[in-house]
Amino acid sequence: MSDNDAADRPPRLDRRQLVGALGGAVAAPFLIRRAQAASAVNIGVILPLSGANAQFGVNSRNGIQLVADQINAAGGIKSLGSARVELVVADATSTPTQAATVAQRMITQNRVAAILGAFASSLTLAISEVTERRDIPLLTMSFSDQITERGFKSVFQVVAKASVIGAAQFDGTLAIAKKAGTDLKQVAILFEDTAYGTSQAGGLRKAAAKAGVQVVVDEGYPLGITDVTPLINKLRASGAQAVFPVSYLNDSLQIIRVMRQQGLTFPAIGGAAGYVIPDFKSGLGEYAEGILSISPANWDQDPALTDTFSKRYGYFMVHEALEHAVCLDVLVQAMEKAGKSDPASLREVLHGTRFEGGWTKVMTGGAVQFDAAGLNTLAEPLMVQWRGKEPVTVWPERFAKAPPIWKA
Amino acid sequence: MALIQAILDGVMIGGVYAVISIGLTLVFGVMGIVNFAQAEFLMLGMFIAWFAWAKLGLDPLVGAFLAFALVFLLGLAVQHWLVRRVMRAPEVAQIFLTVGLLIVLENAALLAFGSDFRSVSTPYQTAALRLGPLFVSVPYLAAFAMSALSGLGLWWFLRVSWFGRAMRATAQDPMAARLSGIDVDRMRRLAFGLGVGLSAFGGAVILPYLTVYPTVGSQFVVLMFTVVVLGGLGSVAGAVVGGLAVGVIQSLSGLVFPIQLQNLVLFVVFIAVLAVRPEGLLGKAR
Numbered sequence: 001m002s003d004n005d006a007a008d009r010p011p012r013l014d015r016r017q018l019v020g021a022l023g024g025a026v027a028a029p030f031l032i033r034r035a036q037a038a039s040a041v042n043i044g045v046i047l048p049l050s051g052a053n054a055q056f057g058v059n060s061r062n063g064i065q066l067v068a069d070q071i072n073a074a075g076g077i078k079s080l081g082s083a084r085v086e087l088v089v090a091d092a093t094s095t096p097t098q099a100a101t102v103a104q105r106m107i108t109q110n111r112v113a114a115i116l117g118a119f120a121s122s123l124t125l126a127i128s129e130v131t132e133r134r135d136i137p138l139l140t141m142s143f144s145d146q147i148t149e150r151g152f153k154s155v156f157q158v159v160a161k162a163s164v165i166g167a168a169q170f171d172g173t174l175a176i177a178k179k180a181g182t183d184l185k186q187v188a189i190l191f192e193d194t195a196y197g198t199s200q201a202g203g204l205r206k207a208a209a210k211a212g213v214q215v216v217v218d219e220g221y222p223l224g225i226t227d228v229t230p231l232i233n234k235l236r237a238s239g240a241q242a243v244f245p246v247s248y249l250n251d252s253l254q255i256i257r258v259m260r261q262q263g264l265t266f267p268a269i270g271g272a273a274g275y276v277i278p279d280f281k282s283g284l285g286e287y288a289e290g291i292l293s294i295s296p297a298n299w300d301q302d303p304a305l306t307d308t309f310s311k312r313y314g315y316f317m318v319h320e321a322l323e324h325a326v327c328l329d330v331l332v333q334a335m336e337k338a339g340k341s342d343p344a345s346l347r348e349v350l351h352g353t354r355f356e357g358g359w360t361k362v363m364t365g366g367a368v369q370f371d372a373a374g375l376n377t378l379a380e381p382l383m384v385q386w387r388g389k390e391p392v393t394v395w396p397e398r399f400a401k402a403p404p405i406w407k408a
Numbered sequence: 409m410a411l412i413q414a415i416l417d418g419v420m421i422g423g424v425y426a427v428i429s430i431g432l433t434l435v436f437g438v439m440g441i442v443n444f445a446q447a448e449f450l451m452l453g454m455f456i457a458w459f460a461w462a463k464l465g466l467d468p469l470v471g472a473f474l475a476f477a478l479v480f481l482l483g484l485a486v487q488h489w490l491v492r493r494v495m496r497a498p499e500v501a502q503i504f505l506t507v508g509l510l511i512v513l514e515n516a517a518l519l520a521f522g523s524d525f526r527s528v529s530t531p532y533q534t535a536a537l538r539l540g541p542l543f544v545s546v547p548y549l550a551a552f553a554m555s556a557l558s559g560l561g562l563w564w565f566l567r568v569s570w571f572g573r574a575m576r577a578t579a580q581d582p583m584a585a586r587l588s589g590i591d592v593d594r595m596r597r598l599a600f601g602l603g604v605g606l607s608a609f610g611g612a613v614i615l616p617y618l619t620v621y622p623t624v625g626s627q628f629v630v631l632m633f634t635v636v637v638l639g640g641l642g643s644v645a646g647a648v649v650g651g652l653a654v655g656v657i658q659s660l661s662g663l664v665f666p667i668q669l670q671n672l673v674l675f676v677v678f679i680a681v682l683a684v685r686p687e688g689l690l691g692k693a694r
Contacts, residue, residue, distance in 0.1 A: 054523040193668065221667045224627045226618060229417045229545070230662025230670070237410065249525045250619045257617065260534035261545045283527040283619070287534055 040086040041077060041341050043068075043331065044112035046102050046127055047119055049091040055249070055279065056119050056320050060141075061089060062313050063321030064116060067328045067359060070308070077332060079339040085332065092118050096126035103130040113341040114139065116327045119320055121147065121162070121196065128155045135343045137350060139331055141323035143296065144199065148373040154347055156374040158326050158363070159296035165272070165381045166203015169294035172383040172395045173242060173269050174211060176292070180406035186216045188240035190231060190247070190255065191271075193220035197246045200271050204244050216240050225251055232258040246271035253283045260287050265407060267292060269383075276384060276391050278315045288386045290405055295319050295384045297326075298393045300401045302362040316390045322362055329359035330368050350374075364399060409541050414659045420548040422655020426648045427555035428610035428628065429635040430562065431603035437642035438579045438599035441491060444506040446607055447625035447632055448513035449479055453608025454620035455521060461528045461615075468528055469550055472612035476558075479608035483601035491600060492593065510625075517622035527619040547616040554613040558606060559648060565602075566644065575599055579642075607632075630671075634678055640691025649689050 045064055047057035068085045076082040088110045092099035099118055106112045107130070114137040118124045121144030131138040132152045140147065140155065143162035147155060160168070177184045189204050191197035198220065208215050216238040219231060228251070235243060245255050245268060252274035259268065270293035274280060281288045299306040299317040306317035309325075317325075334349040335341050355368040365378030383395035385404055394404035432446045453475040460471030490509070494501045535546040566572035577585040578595040586592050611620075618624075631654065639650025654674060661673035681689065 050518070050523055055525070219666055225667070226627050227417075227421055227658070229421075229548075230414070230659060230667055233410065233413060233417070233662070250527075250621070253527055253619060254617065257534050257547075258545065261536035261547075262543050263536070263538075279525070279527075283529060285529045 039081050040084040041080065041335065042086050042088050042110050042112045043328070044103070044106040044110065044115035044117075045087050045089045046092045046099055046106070046115060046117035046123070047089070048094050048123060049089075050093055053094055053120050053248075055277070056273075057092075059277070059318050059321045060117075060119055060324040063309065063317065063323075063325040064328050066309055066312060066321075067325045067332075071328075071332055077335050079336050080341060083341075085328075088112055092123045092127075094120070094123070096122050099123040100126040100130050103127045107131075107134050107136055112136065113335070113343070114331050114346060116140070116324060116331070118142070128152060131155070135347070137331070137343060137346050139327035141296070141320060141327065143196075148375040152374065154343070154374075156327075156330075156350055156370050156376075158323055158330070158368060158376045158379060160379045160381050161375065162199050163203045163206075165294055165296060166200045167207040168381040168383075169200070169244065169269060169271055170204050170207035170211070172294065172381075173244075173267075173292065174213070176383065176395055176404040176406050177242070177267075179404070182241065182406060184213055184241050186214045186238070186240050188217035188235050188238055188243040189215055189219075190217070190235075190243060190245040191220050192223045192225075192247050192251055194223055196273065197223075197271075200246045201244075204246075204271075217243075221251070223248065223251065225254065228254045228258050231255070232262055232264070235259070236262055236264055240266065242267045242269060244269050244271065245275075247274050249274040249277065249279055249283070252280060256284055256287060256291065267406060269293060272296065272319070277318050278389075281386065281389060289388075290407065291386045292394075292404070293384055293391065295382050295391065296379065297322050297363060298382050298384050298391060299362070300390070300393050301364065301382075301399065305359060305362055322359075326359045326363055326368065330355045333358065410663060411660075413542055414663050415656055416542060416544065417548070418656030418659030419652060420545070420552040420655070421659065422652035423552040423555040423559075424610060424614055424651075425631060425635050425654050426651025427558055427613075428607045429632045429639075429651055430559065430644055430647045431605070431607040432632050433636045433639070433642055433644060433647040434606070435600055435603040436636070437644070438575060439491070439495065439596050441495070441502050442506065443600075443603070444503065444629070445509035445513060446604065447629035448510050448517075449483070449604035450607040450611035450628055451517060451620070451622065451625040452479055452482070452513070453611030454615050454618075454624060455517065455526075456608065457612035457615045458526050458528060458620050462526075467530060468612050468615040469554055471615075472554060472609050475612040476605045476609040480601040480605035483604035484597050486604070487597045487600035492596070495596075514622055514625065521622060523621060523623075525619040525621045528615055530616050533616050545617070550616065551613040555610065558609055562602070562606065562644065571595075571598065634674065638678055638681060638688055640688030643688070643690045646688055646690035653689070 047060050049057045068087050072084050076084045090102045116139050121142040124140045124142035128138050132154050138155045141159050145161045145163050148157045189201050191201035217234055272295050275293035276295050297319045309317035333355050334346055338345040338349045360368045364380040368376050369378055371377050382393045384391035385394045392402045394400050428450055435443050456475040456478055457468040457471035460466040460474050461468055494505050532546040537544040574590045575595050578592050582592050635650040635654050636647055639646030657674050657677050658670050661670050
């Protein structure tokens with residue numbers, strides 16, 4: 001009924017519409033001009049910027065922002081008519097469903113050419129389901145083996161897989177100990193019992209079995225643990241010669257502190273995450289010195305590049321910032337080479353190219369090359385050791401910047 | 409020897425549990441209100457102590473007094489403007505208020521401080537005393553000593569001071585207290601302020617061995633209720649006994665079971681105690 005009434009009435013311009021139309025007319029030239037000059041490429045960045053992993057997300061964003069600014073300052077992407085890199089950053093929180101929703105929105109609304117993210121493997125896996133369906137390239141530094149083991153065509157992993165990292169954590173330790181004249185016979189594994197801790201502990205366990213080393217303590221603990229004393233009491237009684245704790249920050253600080261309280265000075269070899277960030281040092285002070293950890297990459301492989309980061313943000317370039325920087329650099333190199341930013345040609349170039357120069361120089365092998373599954377075949381995990389304010393690469397020897405110190 | 413070590417660790421941790429839980433029992437005893445937001449005041453205490461350490465250079469054990477004072481004032485305000493209004497309301501309204509307060513405080517902290525984990529660094533953090541084969545962790549010992557100190561202070565306050573006796577009178581019979589010239593509203597304000605202030609104090613003294621983040625309260629809330637109900641809801645002495653019991657049970661279970669089962673053991677004991685003594689270890693039968 002009311003519809004009919006409206007239809008009968010002659011069309012009339014009310015005041016609100018008039019203002020809108022006038023406003024539009026005034027703004028139109030500016031909008032059009034902006035659209036022309038803005039030959040920009042939208043690149044999606046999805047990271048945990050709130051929630052338990054926010055710190056790692058912020059570090060990653062800093063790394064990506066740095067590279068984007070460097071590229072834009074140098075004149076943008078030349079083969080695309082000097083197009084600017086326009087980052088579309090979104091918070092994945094810490095829930096996979098939210099990460100997937102954000103990815104969906106970026107693809108439909110922001111028309112992103114590719115997506116970078118999302119630090120935590122569980123988030124990356126959720127995003128990859130969306131990007132694979134929509135054929136959008138996803139570049140990541142998450143560790144999980146599953147990422148490149150599902151036969152996906154549009155996912156690219158710039159770091160080594162979790163199982164490789166876990167094995168390297170063990171093998172590197174064994175090699176360093178041997179060099180110092182210690183034969184490791186008994187070790188302990190402590191891990192936080194979410195996906196990251198359990199999967200990496202699995203890699204450690206396997207490597208230990210292979211090397212014939214006995215695991216005398218093998219305990220998971222809840223992530224929000226408030227009293228690690230019972231764990232350390234067990235550790236002290238176990239006769240372990242080294243301990244492999246796989247933890248985020250809160251638990252890593254507690255474990256090292258209580259170990260030191262009880263006078264346990266045998267080496268602790270962390271599993272990246274909580275052990276290779278500046279807060280680990282600020283939380284432990286001098287007790288951080290000499291702590292070893294595995295890391296998928298380290299700033300000291302090319303200080304000339306990573307110094308730009310520490311100058312801008314005031315702390316050393318943590319590995320997640322660095323690997324995300326590499327993701328963006330590789331993506332831009334691919335666009336430069338393709339001369340297009342459509343997903344199909346990007347995917348083709350990403351699969352078939354050995355990327356050199358730029359930020360890839362920080363990675364082991366000094367380059368990035370993806371295999372058919374999207375895994376960077378040149379990436380190798382590094383052993384790092386805290387020296388003063390930064391972790392320094394100590395193993396494998398050809399990448400080492402300082403000799404490892406082993407205090408048995 | 410491992411047994412003695414475990415009991416020792418348990419007693420020290422339990423002393424801290426007692427102090428953070430006393431507030432909950434005090435508020436319930438005096439006002440009959442279950443404060444679900446109690447653990448969020450502990451979180452606030454930890455943050456105050458952290459900022460006192462980072463900005464003013466105060467050791468958390470000193471910052472604890474500042475945390476107590478500020479959260480005490482906040483408690484007065486919360487009691488006056490929020491809790492007082494639901495004193496006579498149905499229990500559901502009281503639950504909604506304190507649960508709402510929990511959500512507001514937690515998310516306000518997230519907004520204001522971000523989700524970072526913050527940790528202090530103090531010289532005694534990694535120190536331990538050695539008694540023969542036993543280790544006494546200095547931060548645990550310090551937290552225990554501070555907890556004992558505040559517990560004794562509270563005991564003196566409730567037993568000896570006029571305010572404390574007036575507060576106990578209010579708890580026993582608000583009407584009779586009012587007839588004897590006691591300002592019942594004021595006593596309730598004081599009780600609520602003291603209750604949340606003590607939790608904040610407890611939060612500050614454990615900061616040397618923990619990290620603070622906006623959702624840290626959730627690690628403690630179930631523990632606090634267990635302590636209080638185990639000891640007897642509304643009984644301050646009960647909270648002390650309950651706290652020590654929970655600490656020792658957790659620590660002992662670590663000797664036999666994996667640490668992930670710590671709380672399973674705790675709750676099995678908890679349910680067993682309630683089956684035999686529903687009023688809790690020191691609670692009065694109703």
